[in-house]
Amino acid sequence: MKSSKTHQANGLPARGQPIAAEYFRAIAEGTIDWESWHSSNGEVLWVNEAVRRFTGYSPQECLAMVDYPLPLIVPEDRDRMTMHLRDAADGSTENNIEFRVMHRDGSMPWMAVSWQPMHDDEGRPLGFRASVRDITEKRRLREQLRLHNEHLEQLVQERTARVAELEKHRAKMQQLAALGELAAGVAHEINNPLAGIRNALLLIKRNLPNDIKHFDKFELIDKEIDRISGITHQMYQLYRPSQQTATRFSIQQTIAEVFSLALPLSRKTNVQAVLIAGDMKVTGELDADEVVLREGELKQVLLNLIHNAMQASQAGQKVMVTTLTDESSVRIEVSDDGFGIAAENLDQIFDPFFSTKTEKVGEGMGLGLSVTRSIIEAMNGSVEVASEVGKGTLFTVTLPRRLGR
DSSP, X not given: OOOHHHHHHTTOOOTTSOOOHHHHHHHHHTXXXXXXXXXXXXXXXXXXTTHHHHHSOOHHHHHHSTTTTGGGBOHHHHHHHHHHHHHHHTTOOEEEEEEEBOOTTSOOOEEEEEEEEEEOTTOOXXXXXXXXXXXXXXXXXXXXXXXXXXXXXXXXXXXXXXXXXXXXXXXXXXXXXXXXXXXXXXXXXXXXXHHHHHHXXXXXXXXXXXXXXXXTHHHHHXXXXXXXXXXXXXXXXXXXXXXXXXXXXXXXXXXHHHHHHTHHHHHHHTOEEEEEEOOOOOBTTBOTTEEEEOHHHHHHHHXXXXXXXXXXXXXXXXXXXXXXXXXXXXXXXXXXXXXXXXXXXXTTTTSTTOOOOOGGGOOOOSOHHHHHHHHHHHTTOEEEXXXXXXXXXXEEEEEESBOOO
């Protein structure tokens, strides 16, 4: 520790002796922060050299300004800071009030000011002292943190919505699985007596003359038995796991075969099916229109969609089937210009036993689209529908180009 004599030798006051004003001024001028002293009426009395670094203006320029420091503050913040300056002149104390200044170089850095009143030894007011710090970097980091938090919140909301969607889907799949299992059991129980009824009917028909009354009803009964058999077959497929294996085949050739199967309904409804080949890409060992899927099940899907489109169309209209392939997937679109589906029914058309078919286009049990979606999802694919009443419907089936064995 230095002695009093050492302090005096260095030009410093001795310990316990009054310190001259120039020492305090040297301390204030050497302060990193932008410091200023204002009178009790708010008039600036002194500004330190640090103001040049904060604003680009010298202390002398600041002292010559009218209403300092308002000319240095951006217009958007001036009214607010004017009120704060009045409070400071009235003797208030405040910390870290944020505002922006207009730097001489055109930038607008962020500042934070704190002030407190000053008094002499007698308690008389000497005005107030203001200290300003540059918080531009702090504001930048704060904004980054805010954006990061917003992003995290958005991710959480998206993840929560996704979890809720998956949970809803899982519950629906469980419901459909239970319904499918029940339907398969019912179908099995119906098929056995149905086969007995058909055999008995054939024996009766075989032993009756053709000219008896109502003999023609046997054909009607046989058709109705076929219809019941078809319904029970669809019910069974809601639960039956696939037994088919994936094979390599031409998607366009398969669609052409489906068109042949749909020809009877096409003639009946006078609605033609047309194939449109979109963008087809060669990938690996597969040709442009080749896929490796369960061909029989894909035929069933397409036949059902094409039948539905024909039944929903008017005579003379066309059903368009478009195929597109890329490196990893195949997309098949089945569209019509028919009756369309009401918006409130779009979320239900894949549910078992829900049907939009009217008497005009025939009655259905509402199992076809349920089976269709089950088959598509079993091949790791998806099916989407877009429709507008009076303008038609578009079904889009997306499947992997190659189904793993």
